[in-house]
Amino acid sequence: MDWTKSNALHIGTLVVLFALFFILPAYHVGAFSRIMVLAIYAIGFNLLFGYTGLLSLGHAMFFAAGMYGFGLSMNLGGLSVLPAFLIGVGAAGLLALGAGYLALRTIGVAFMIVTLMFAQTFYLVILYYGEYTRGDEGFIIQQTQRQIAGIDLTTETARYFTAFILFAVCFLAMARLVQRPFGKRLIAIRENEERARMLGYDVARLKLAALVVSGLFSGVAGAAYALLFGYVGASFASVQYSIFPLLWVLLGGAGTTVGPLIGVIFMFYLIDISSGVTNAYMLVAGLALVLLTLFAPQGLAGTLRKRALPWLP
Amino acid sequence: MDFGPHLMLASLEGAVISAILVLTAMGLSIVFGVMRVVNVAHGEFFMLGAVFAWAVTTMISGHAALGFVAALIIVPVLVGAIAAGVDQLILKRIDYDVDRTIVATIGVLYIVQQSTLMLYGPEARPVEPPFNLRLALPWFEFGENGFQMIWPWGLSVTTYKLFVIGAAIVVLGALWLVLTRTKIGLVMRATQQDRDMAQAFGVPVGQVYSLVFGLGAGLAALGAVLVVPIQQAHYLMGGDPLLLAFIVVIIGGLGSLPGTVIAALLIGMSDGIISVFFSPTLAKIIATFLVAMVLVFRPQGLMGRVAA
Numbered sequence: 001m002d003w004t005k006s007n008a009l010h011i012g013t014l015v016v017l018f019a020l021f022f023i024l025p026a027y028h029v030g031a032f033s034r035i036m037v038l039a040i041y042a043i044g045f046n047l048l049f050g051y052t053g054l055l056s057l058g059h060a061m062f063f064a065a066g067m068y069g070f071g072l073s074m075n076l077g078g079l080s081v082l083p084a085f086l087i088g089v090g091a092a093g094l095l096a097l098g099a100g101y102l103a104l105r106t107i108g109v110a111f112m113i114v115t116l117m118f119a120q121t122f123y124l125v126i127l128y129y130g131e132y133t134r135g136d137e138g139f140i141i142q143q144t145q146r147q148i149a150g151i152d153l154t155t156e157t158a159r160y161f162t163a164f165i166l167f168a169v170c171f172l173a174m175a176r177l178v179q180r181p182f183g184k185r186l187i188a189i190r191e192n193e194e195r196a197r198m199l200g201y202d203v204a205r206l207k208l209a210a211l212v213v214s215g216l217f218s219g220v221a222g223a224a225y226a227l228l229f230g231y232v233g234a235s236f237a238s239v240q241y242s243i244f245p246l247l248w249v250l251l252g253g254a255g256t257t258v259g260p261l262i263g264v265i266f267m268f269y270l271i272d273i274s275s276g277v278t279n280a281y282m283l284v285a286g287l288a289l290v291l292l293t294l295f296a297p298q299g300l301a302g303t304l305r306k307r308a309l310p311w312l313p
Numbered sequence: 314m315d316f317g318p319h320l321m322l323a324s325l326e327g328a329v330i331s332a333i334l335v336l337t338a339m340g341l342s343i344v345f346g347v348m349r350v351v352n353v354a355h356g357e358f359f360m361l362g363a364v365f366a367w368a369v370t371t372m373i374s375g376h377a378a379l380g381f382v383a384a385l386i387i388v389p390v391l392v393g394a395i396a397a398g399v400d401q402l403i404l405k406r407i408d409y410d411v412d413r414t415i416v417a418t419i420g421v422l423y424i425v426q427q428s429t430l431m432l433y434g435p436e437a438r439p440v441e442p443p444f445n446l447r448l449a450l451p452w453f454e455f456g457e458n459g460f461q462m463i464w465p466w467g468l469s470v471t472t473y474k475l476f477v478i479g480a481a482i483v484v485l486g487a488l489w490l491v492l493t494r495t496k497i498g499l500v501m502r503a504t505q506q507d508r509d510m511a512q513a514f515g516v517p518v519g520q521v522y523s524l525v526f527g528l529g530a531g532l533a534a535l536g537a538v539l540v541v542p543i544q545q546a547h548y549l550m551g552g553d554p555l556l557l558a559f560i561v562v563i564i565g566g567l568g569s570l571p572g573t574v575i576a577a578l579l580i581g582m583s584d585g586i587i588s589v590f591f592s593p594t595l596a597k598i599i600a601t602f603l604v605a606m607v608l609v610f611r612p613q614g615l616m617g618r619v620a621a
Contacts, residue, residue: 055412102609109351109411110608113559117605120556124598239552243419250416280430286423293407293417 006257006313010175013258014168021160031272033160035264036167037224038244042252042260043174044217045245050254051178052210053190057112057242058119061099062215064237065092066222068126068133071232074141076132081148085223092219093212095122100211104204116242123237138233146227159228166224170217175257175313177213186210187255218245240282247285250292253301257313262300318452318465320586327585329474329543332481333536335577337554338561339488340532342573345562347505347525350409353418354399355533356555357425361392362534363546364429367438378443381542388538389531396530397523404526405519422551429548442473442542477539484535485574492570501525533558557584560604 017036021029041063048054070088073079079087103114126133133139146153153162177183185206188196197203226232235241244267245260252263270288275281296303305312341355365388370380399421407413449469451462492498503511504521512518533554544550561580565572580600587596 055415057415102606105609109415112351112415113563114605114608117601117608121598121602121605124594124601128592128594128598246416246419278431280427282423283427283431286420286425286427289420290403290417290424293413293420294403297407297413 005311006175009313010172010257013261014164014171017164017167021157021164026156029156029160031268033156033163033228035261035268036163037221037228038248038268039261039264040167040170040224041218041221042245042248042264043170044214044221046249046254046256046260047174047178047186047217048210048214049246049249050256050259051183051190052186052207053193054207054211055112055246056103056115056211056214057239057246058099058115058117058122059214059218059245060237060239060241061119061122062092062096062218063222063225063241064122064126064234065095065215066219066224067226067232067236068222069219070223071139071141071226072132074145075139081146081153081227085227088223088226089216089219092222093216096212096215096218097208100208100215104207104211116239119237119242120239123234123239126234126237133232133234136234138231138235141226141230141232143230146230153227154230163224163228166220170220171257171261174217178257179313182206182209190255243285247289250297250299251288253299253303253305256299256301256305259299259301266300318468319589321450321452322468322470323586323589324582325470325474325585326589327582328478330585331578331581332478333540334554334557334561334581335481335574336484336536336539337533338558338565338573338577339485339570340529340536341558342562342565342570343501343532344526344529346570347501348409348522349411350404350414350526351411351418352526352529353415353555354421354425355529355558356551356553357422358392358396358530358551359533359537359554360429360546360548360551361395361425362388362537363541363544363550364433364548365391365534366538366541367440367546370440376443377441381440381443381538384440384538385535389535392534393527393531397527400523400526405522409522426548426551433548435548437545437547439545440541442471444472444476445542446472448472448475473542477543480539481536484532488532497524556601560600563604563608 017032020032024032041059044062045056045059048056048059066088068088069091070084073084073087074081077084099115099118103111103118106114127135143152143154151158153159178186185196185201188199188201189203189206193203196206222236225236248263248267249260250263251266252261253259267285267288270284271281274284292299298306301312337355337359340358341352344350344352344355366384369384369387370377373380373383403417403421404414407417447469448471449464452465452468453460453462492501500511500516500521501524503514503516504518504525508518511521536554557580561576562573564580565574565576584596584600587593587600
């Protein structure tokens, strides 16, 4: 029964996103392309934070690895979109495997700081090789390069539906993944790591797997961002982009399938509106974080699940 | 300049960096030691210290030293009070839960930083040092004429930089006395060792936490007041001290105060020396990565105890 309800919710979400393209004015269609790409990033972060209970403060390195893996292999390697995309995602996955192997030896506060420092190292490396990466300034991927099989991905329509397809695949894959035994085991680790170990699960291996899958999703988002918006820059590797997914997931509801999307939509429009009023728009993000930790630590979807809809996936 | 004098100059720069760093890191270390709280907003309290120092020195006319002394007294107390307010308003209500405190202090970081941007603006503003004599330093060497003292060109230090080093030592000494010889220090140490037992013995743990959080922020602000005549006040200046202070606290062992002092000297001196001789970005890359590695393979730090 719950299974069909959650299926209906997921399909319904995608139908609404599909329909929005025909309803919304042009500006908001552009905004939603961006939101869907960022939501993939949030979904990836949610697997690690919301389901496994591991708080990484360095996810920007996976997002940036996807972005730079894609961008550099197109601009310097001269590859076409599809192989470059795979390289970007692969780079993020490999980085997640390496960083995870080291960082997962620590727990709690140490894990947060180690991931933060790895990401900072990655950011500084991007700046250090400014000759190729163009540092803070970043570089642009030419419009003529951004096409698959003759379809120009820079038009508003193509951009929206590429983002939509990528989002739909990631969204449904994640919704399925957390229902399967793998997802249940991660939740078991979140709830009580000792007990999961006592029950015979290989906790270290499961945590590493969660981190790698999470890194892969972040890499997909990074590569898609570079593909659809044509810009690659070091600011996407900075601490701020490690904080953002945490903010989105907390806001929407950690450990829920629709939470990341809700969080990104909410935050995107909050910043969009407030940056029209003041240039100190990150003030809003700060206030949101503090208010959330104080009053709704479970986020919008999490609170909804607790209060009214216990079946919410 | 020869290598010897050059190295001495680099070490002096390193000593100034260490002096500021030891105060900032000590604040972070005390807060972590007593409250088991990772304060991500620590760098912003440092920045507030610098900005307030600018405000106080501009408000007070007359000799530069007058405004500076006023800033030295007023600013740490003011920043400490703000931090204590943050503790009462936010941290206390989430019961110092580790994950949620980190998220909340990230929020505080943005609130403080962006409010400063709104009220103070994006400019970097200087504060005039109270005194700034340039002292030439001698160098000794064995030349053809035997042992002799020479005065190499460019080997000099300002009196203000020497004052910063001296001030840091005095503050550290005072802090040590407070922690080991006074009742407040005793209460803090009792809370650090066993929060519940301290509460059972009538220690007002809530007030101690606010005091400690304020003290930590006050120390960072004090470091900032000292640094602002050398480095200008800017709303984004809190990022680097935060990262460096984190590095120091981790290397020294989370919560170990002697470890913090040793690590601050180590990091500050090597930062000063490395950035004179090598590319600063490369130095930062190596330092950041090595610190992460220390944490991975020796999570208790250099001086920390196992099973913290």
